[in-house]
Every structure is written in structure tokens, then in C-alpha cells.
Amino acid sequence: MxxxxxxxxxxxxxxxxxxxxxxxxxxxxxxxxxxxxxxxxxxxxxxxxxxxxxxxxxxxxxxxxxxxxxxxxxxxxxxxxxxxxxxxxxxxxxxxxxxxxxxxxxxxxxxxxxxxxxxxxxxxxxxxxxxxxxxxxxxxxxxxxxxxxxxxxxxxxxxxxxxxxxxxxxxxxxxxxxxxxxxxxxxxxxxxxxxxxxxxxxxxxxxxxxxxxxxxxxxxxxxAIIKKPPGYGEASIATVAQYITDKQSVPAFKTVSAEDSRQPNVIFIMNEAFWDPTLLPDVSFSEDPIPTVHRLQQESTSGYLLSPQFGGGTSNVEFEVLTGNSMSFLPSGSVPYQQYVNQPVPSLASYFESKGYKSMGIHSYDGWFWNRDNVYKNFGFESFKSKDKFDNPEYKGNFISDDEVSRSIISAVEESERPMFIYAVTMQNHGAYDDSRYGENAIRVDGNLTPEAAGILETYTHGARDADQSLQLLIDHFEQSDQPTVIVFYGDHLPMLGFDYDVYKQAGFIGKGTWSLEELKKMRSVPFVVWSNFDLPQEQVPTISNSFLGGYILDKLDMELPANFAFTLDLFKQYPGLLSNLVVDAEQNMYATAPEAAKPALDQYRELQYDLLFGNRYLAHFLDADYLTKSALDDYNMEFEPQIASEAPAAEDEDDSI
Incomplete structure (x- = not known):
């Protein structure tokens, strides 16, 4: 016991x-x-x-x-x-x-x-x-x-x-x-x-x-929660509307010239990661990789877009250009296509549709990517041609070639009985660039670069050369066309050339420490050029944010500006560059944060953007009600429906091969 x-x-x-x-x-x-x-x-x-x-x-x-x-x-x-x-x-x-x-x-x-x-x-x-x-x-x-x-x-x-x-x-x-x-x-x-x-x-x-x-x-x-700007309400938007009315100097739609009353085709081409590699100071090239762009920089309206992105985030650049809204007023790193565009949003596409145009999006990649299938519908596009709607396309590397996109643009314009607004996004020169996708590169680089860095830069430059040639292909066609046409060509962001900006550092474009404001501006500035087969005023634009580009082009075409684009055009004249961490004024002075003089205008911009994206659309009570409250088109993408139904298995096989 x-x-x-x-x-x-x-x-x-x-x-x-x-x-x-x-x-x-x-x-x-x-x-x-x-x-x-x-x-x-x-x-x-x-x-x-x-x-x-x-x-x-x-x-x-x-x-x-x-x-x-x-x-x-x-x-x-x-x-x-x-x-x-x-x-x-x-x-x-x-x-x-x-x-x-x-x-x-x-x-x-x-x-x-x-x-x-x-x-x-x-x-x-x-x-x-x-x-x-x-x-x-x-x-x-x-x-x-x-x-x-x-x-x-x-x-x-x-x-x-x-x-x-x-x-x-x-x-x-x-x-x-x-x-x-x-x-x-x-x-x-x-x-x-x-x-x-x-x-x-x-x-x-x-x-x-x-x-x-x-x-x-x-x-x-x-x-991630978008807060209502202080003071936002119908009264504050009424003040913005009155400001727009006072500043709007073009009362109605104007034709491109007295001799030609037809509305011009308006073609925006956002070329994937397009940039000018010859800007690298410590590198030389065996030949000019982008002669077409360099020629247009001398002959036509051109300049540099201040992109909200580097190396990725293409849809955020589209968002700025198509809507006139700014990423500066949204959380850093956010993706409006994924997070915020869940209802009809006034855009260039819906504006051109209201003017009798056919608005078409073209992208040589999957329509689901960045939710474009749904976003383009909410933007008021009539149709969207994504990768699965290309018929036996030409590939270069892993992606559909830029030339194929140019041919698709030509075909769309030729087949349409109405003038066209086209927003095209390419994919051929998407990074990374260490894959030797083109085999023997046509252009050699010379400079104090490691073999790996030189290979990356040569592959990228080959793609930039092809992009430039695809632009020339369009110019050659529309020079012979009797349809008035304007082409706006630009990149979405600088390319990611190596890990940790390696090629940019080796080539002397930026230092190895914290970027200065000048370096930040360089790493966000992409070239844009404008070509037309009719006379347009020529202008050199040292800096323009993507969110201001739509209003700027409409003004160049002497077209009536819808309310939000009229506002951004006026703001562009005062502060042409606007990022969350960089503001550039009309004299090209740079600021890490908005100067006091700019805050009233930027506060109005923020309120206007909130009203159109998240608020009550009070602006429609005062201006452009039809445009600002336009619904998505009932027949969106109907032209591709028979093709989708008949080619679904083939499209699925193609996706599996990429």
C-alpha cells in the first residue's frame, strides 16, 4: 500500500x-x-x-x-x-x-x-x-x-x-x-x-x-481604404465645376481642318517597357536602335511622360491615360483595375463613343490579366481584342510581336465604317531580358558592362528596335491612307534592366545610393511621340504626367474636352509633372512634396477624382451629365462572340503553351 x-x-x-x-x-x-x-x-x-x-x-x-x-x-x-x-x-x-x-x-x-x-x-x-x-x-x-x-x-x-x-x-x-x-x-x-x-x-x-x-x-x-477628402460634397464639386466652366475655351467639337470635315482616327499605342536606351551615358550602340522615334522627336510633337510606374504595373499607366485620374491620390502600390474599377467610369473610350467613334482596345496578351476584360467594359469600350482573338499571330520570343499588333490596328481601321479610337498595348518586349529570346541580337552594345549586363541590354535593345519598326509600319500605311489619322506612341515605364537597377548603375544613368529628384525623374520619364497624316501644331513637351496626356491630345485635335479632361489640361499648364513623391512645375522645378502654391489645385483634383471613382458623381449635376453617367455598352465585344465560341479549344491550347 x-x-x-x-x-x-x-x-x-x-x-x-x-x-x-x-x-x-x-x-x-x-x-x-x-x-x-x-x-x-x-x-x-x-x-x-x-x-x-x-x-x-x-x-x-x-x-x-x-x-x-x-x-x-x-x-x-x-x-x-x-x-x-x-x-x-x-x-x-x-x-x-x-x-x-x-x-x-x-x-x-x-x-x-x-x-x-x-x-x-x-x-x-x-x-x-x-x-x-x-x-x-x-x-x-x-x-x-x-x-x-x-x-x-x-x-x-x-x-x-x-x-x-x-x-x-x-x-x-x-x-x-x-x-x-x-x-x-x-x-x-x-x-x-x-x-x-x-x-x-x-x-x-x-x-x-x-x-x-x-x-x-x-x-x-x-x-487601402480610400478616405473621403476633407470638405468633399456637392458644394465643393460645384466650385470645381465653375472653375472648369470658366477655364474651358473650346465650346464644341472642331474638325481637324477647314478642308477636311471628317473626324480623325485616334490611335494610342502604349508599347511595353518602351524607352530610349541611347540615353545611357556610358554605353554606345552599333546603330541607332530607334530611328523612327528619334526622327519624330525632331519633326513632330514629342516629349517625356512622367510614369507612375517603374518596371511593371502597366495597368496603372493605362488607368491614368484613359481616365485622366492620378495614381498620386491612391495608396502606393494599389492597382485600380483590380481594386476600384467595378462600375462604369468615364474615360477616353466612352468619350469617343459619344462622338460617334468606335472605341476598341487591343492587347496582345490574356484578357483576364489586370482584369482588363471587365475594366474595358466599364470604361465604355465597344470591343476588346485580347490574345485569344488574334488569328494565327506572329510571335517573337514568348509573346505576340509588335508588328502583329500594328497589323491588327490597320485591319481594325480598314474594317470600320466609323472613325476609330484605339488603345493598343503591346507585349513583345516584356521583361526579363536575360533569356536571349531573339538569338543573335541585331545591335551590339559597347561599354564598361559585365557580360551579363551587356546581354540584358542587347536583348532589350533588340525589342526596342522592333517596337520602333512597328511604329514605322503604321506610318507607312497611314501615309498612303485618305483617312485622317493621328498616332500617339509611348512606353508605359522604363524596363527592369537587371536586378537592383544593375544595368542603369553600370551604364552611369543613376548612382548607387539614394536617388536624387533628378534621378527619380529620369527613372520615371519615357518618350512619347505624335504622328499624323494631317497638319498638327508641333510642340516639345519636357514633362507631362500620364494623367494629363488625354486632355493634352484632345486639345491638340481641337476637340471639345469633357469636364474632367478640361480640368487636367489646365492643371498640366501649371504643374505638368505629378507623382506621389515628385511634383514638377511649369518652369521644370522639382519638389519631393507639393509646394504650398500647388495645394489648392491638387486638392480640387483629388476631390474631382474621388467624386468620379468613389463619390456621388456630383459633377454630373453641373456638367457633361451624359458623358459622366454613361453606362457600359450592352453589345460590348459582340463582334468577337462568334469567334470566341468557335475557337475556345484552340485558345485554351495556346494558353497552355505560353
Whole structure:
């Protein structure tokens, strides 16, 4: 009896000791793991242990907030999964993957990982071919090994399950705390203030660099909500409408010339990543890669567009050009095509339709990409010719050739009985450029470049040469045409030439440190040229934002400007360049933030954009009601419906081959 009692005591003692040890291990893990995780995330996001350690030493309070955020994520997953070690592994997998994406995305296009990037779905997979090389794979392998090691700890760490009510209570607590920090509750705001959090919305690289990945990502969740501008309402929009009325000097539609009363075909061609590589100062070329563009820069209206993007985000440039709206008033890194264009939005397409035109979009890639199938309908296009609607197209490299797009434009104009507005987007010269897609490149480069950098630049230059030739193909055709036609040709953004702007640095285009305003302007400036087969005034435009281009071209054609484009045209004359982190005035002075003199006009612009995208369309109460409230066309894309039905299997096979 006594022996049995002693045995029971020993067993209870050992169980109690084991339970205490398990509790101690669990508590230690819950406390220490988020700190180690925060250090790991910052190391991945910043690139080196040294950079992470220096940031932590300089910003211990900010580091603590990042660790606190990760602790709530870890606690929630622990309560959800019920097992400590797998929860740590899942937390590390999620956080390290997000940090890797942010690191690669920043190095490639200068933007970190945002909350709304999660919405990109299939578009996000297009970054995978761009992430290559031994250094990149080494980073991925190290992270994978750490995560796997965490999961394997399950074999030696004892399992400790929380009681169900405890799990429920702690899980709710974690969610409430995360929600409060993301929603910036009063308690969270006090915590942020004491820690010295300083959000830099207009420069997200600096925002993530100063605050740390977890905190900056969390702060941006609130930024995804578009807030109503202070003072917005019918009265404020009435003031904007009166301003537009006072400034509008063209009362009605005008024809292109007294001799020709026909409306001109208006063709916008946004050529993928088109830029002038001869601007690289320390590189020479065996021949001029873009002679057509260089000739037009001397003979016709031309200049430089200030793009809101670098290396990617084509749809955001389309958004600015087609709607006259500015990415400057939307969260950095957002994608309006994915997030905001879910109802009819007044655009150049709906405007030209109202003038008796046929508005057509042409893009030599999948229609689902960037949600164009739906967006173009909401923009008022009558038809959209995407990749699956091309009949046996010519390919160069992995994509349909630029020449094929030019031939498609010609065919569309020739087949239409009405004048046409065409917005064409090419795909041939999409990055990355380390694939030797053309075999032997026609143009050789010479300069102090590594063989890898030279190969990237030669491949890109070959594509730019083909783009230039595709423009000449259009010019050759319409020079012989009796239909008045104007072509506006430009790129969407500078190309991503190597990892971390490598080719630009080697070629002396930018320095290796933080960009100056002049360097920022250079890295966002793409050439545009205008050609027509009738007389148009010639003008050199040193800077014009994409959001101002539509109004500018309508004015050049002496066409009546709809209200929103009339506003942007006037703003262009005062502040021709507008990015979230760069404003250029009429004298070409540059500012990192809007100068005081510009704020009243920019506030009106912000209110006007909010009214048309998110607000009540008060502007339609005063001006252009038919245009501003125009619905999507009922027969959108009907011309392609028989072709879609008959060629669906072939289109599916083609997608599988790309």
C-alpha cells in the first residue's frame, strides 16, 4: 500500500514537472520566437544581418512593435492549430515568404509588398520568371531550410495543448489586438506615438525601411481604404465645376481642318517597357536602335511622360491615360483595375463613343490579366481584342510581336465604317531580358558592362528596335491612307534592366545610393511621340504626367474636352509633372512634396477624382451629365462572340503553351 502511494507520488511529481517544463517551454517560445522572427524578417527584407542589426539598434521601440505584431499572429495561429511547433513553422513560413516577396519586388521595381498585392492572384505569378540567379536561389533555400527546421522541432519538443476555452479566449484577444493595430485604434495610436512611428505614405520604400516590414505592412491596411477628402460634397464639386466652366475655351467639337470635315482616327499605342536606351551615358550602340522615334522627336510633337510606374504595373499607366485620374491620390502600390474599377467610369473610350467613334482596345496578351476584360467594359469600350482573338499571330520570343499588333490596328481601321479610337498595348518586349529570346541580337552594345549586363541590354535593345519598326509600319500605311489619322506612341515605364537597377548603375544613368529628384525623374520619364497624316501644331513637351496626356491630345485635335479632361489640361499648364513623391512645375522645378502654391489645385483634383471613382458623381449635376453617367455598352465585344465560341479549344491550347 505504502509502495503504491509512493509510486503515485513519483508519477504525479514527474507529470507536474513535465507539465511545468512544457508550460515554461511554451511561454518562452511565445515570448522569444516573435523577437527572433522579427529579426529574421528584417534580415530578409533588408538583405543582410548587418543592415537589420543596425536598424534594430537605432530603432528598438519600432523593432519591439514589429515583434509584438508577430506575437499576435503567432498566438492566433497557435490557438487555431492547437500545436505550438507547427504554429511557429506556419507563422515563419508566412512572414518569411512575405519578406522575400517584398525584398525581390523592391529590388526589381522599387516597391515593397503591399496588403493589396494579395489580390493579384494569377498576375502575381508573372514575377516568378524574373526571380532567378544563384544569389536569389540561395536566399530562398536558406529560408526554406529554416522553416523546415522549425517543423522538424516537433520531433523533440513536447506537445502542449491549451484547453479549448483558453484557446478561444486567447485567439479572440489576438484578433482584437491585430484589428486594433491595423485599424489604428486610440490605444494603438498612443502606442505608435510613443514608439516614434512616422508613416511616409508618399515614399513606401522609406516607409518600410524606417518602420520595419510588419509595421509598415499593417499601417498600409488602413491606407487601402480610400478616405473621403476633407470638405468633399456637392458644394465643393460645384466650385470645381465653375472653375472648369470658366477655364474651358473650346465650346464644341472642331474638325481637324477647314478642308477636311471628317473626324480623325485616334490611335494610342502604349508599347511595353518602351524607352530610349541611347540615353545611357556610358554605353554606345552599333546603330541607332530607334530611328523612327528619334526622327519624330525632331519633326513632330514629342516629349517625356512622367510614369507612375517603374518596371511593371502597366495597368496603372493605362488607368491614368484613359481616365485622366492620378495614381498620386491612391495608396502606393494599389492597382485600380483590380481594386476600384467595378462600375462604369468615364474615360477616353466612352468619350469617343459619344462622338460617334468606335472605341476598341487591343492587347496582345490574356484578357483576364489586370482584369482588363471587365475594366474595358466599364470604361465604355465597344470591343476588346485580347490574345485569344488574334488569328494565327506572329510571335517573337514568348509573346505576340509588335508588328502583329500594328497589323491588327490597320485591319481594325480598314474594317470600320466609323472613325476609330484605339488603345493598343503591346507585349513583345516584356521583361526579363536575360533569356536571349531573339538569338543573335541585331545591335551590339559597347561599354564598361559585365557580360551579363551587356546581354540584358542587347536583348532589350533588340525589342526596342522592333517596337520602333512597328511604329514605322503604321506610318507607312497611314501615309498612303485618305483617312485622317493621328498616332500617339509611348512606353508605359522604363524596363527592369537587371536586378537592383544593375544595368542603369553600370551604364552611369543613376548612382548607387539614394536617388536624387533628378534621378527619380529620369527613372520615371519615357518618350512619347505624335504622328499624323494631317497638319498638327508641333510642340516639345519636357514633362507631362500620364494623367494629363488625354486632355493634352484632345486639345491638340481641337476637340471639345469633357469636364474632367478640361480640368487636367489646365492643371498640366501649371504643374505638368505629378507623382506621389515628385511634383514638377511649369518652369521644370522639382519638389519631393507639393509646394504650398500647388495645394489648392491638387486638392480640387483629388476631390474631382474621388467624386468620379468613389463619390456621388456630383459633377454630373453641373456638367457633361451624359458623358459622366454613361453606362457600359450592352453589345460590348459582340463582334468577337462568334469567334470566341468557335475557337475556345484552340485558345485554351495556346494558353497552355505560353
Amino acid at each position: 505504502h509502495s503504491a502511494f509512493l509510486l503515485r507520488r513519483r508519477i504525479m511529481y514527474r507529470l507536474t514537472k513535465t507539465r511545468k517544463r512544457t508550460v515554461a517551454v511554451t511561454a518562452s517560445t511565445l515570448l522569444l520566437f516573435p523577437v527572433l522572427l522579427a529579426f529574421g524578417v528584417e534580415t530578409i527584407g533588408r538583405g543582410t544581418f548587418t543592415d537589420a542589426w543596425m536598424w534594430i539598434g537605432a530603432n528598438p521601440a519600432l523593432f519591439a512593435i514589429n515583434a509584438l505584431l508577430y506575437s499576435f499572429v503567432f498566438l492566433f495561429l497557435y490557438c487555431l492549430l492547437g500545436s505550438l511547433v507547427p504554429s511557429a513553422g506556419v507563422t515563419a513560413l508566412l512572414m518569411f515568404t512575405a519578406a522575400l516577396i517584398s525584398y525581390f519586388k523592391t529590388k526589381m521595381i522599387g516597391e515593397p509588398f503591399f496588403p493589396w498585392d494579395i489580390l493579384l492572384k494569377k498576375e502575381g505569378t508573372n514575377i516568378i520568371p524574373l526571380v532567378s540567379g544563384s544569389a536569389v536561389l540561395t536566399r530562398v533555400a536558406i529560408v526554406a531550410a529554416i522553416v523546415l527546421g522549425l517543423f522538424l522541432l516537433r520531433l523533440i519538443v513536447p506537445r502542449f495543448r491549451l484547453p479549448i476555452l483558453t484557446r478561444l479566449g486567447l485567439g479572440v484577444l489576438a484578433v482584437v489586438c491585430l484589428y486594433g493595430m491595423a485599424g489604428r485604434s486610440p490605444a494603438a495610436e498612443r502606442l505608435f506615438d510613443r514608439a516614434g512611428v512616422s508613416e511616409i505614405v508618399w515614399n513606401q520604400q522609406e516607409n518600410y525601411g524606417n518602420n520595419g516590414f510588419g509595421l509598415a505592412f499593417t499601417l498600409n491596411i488602413q491606407n
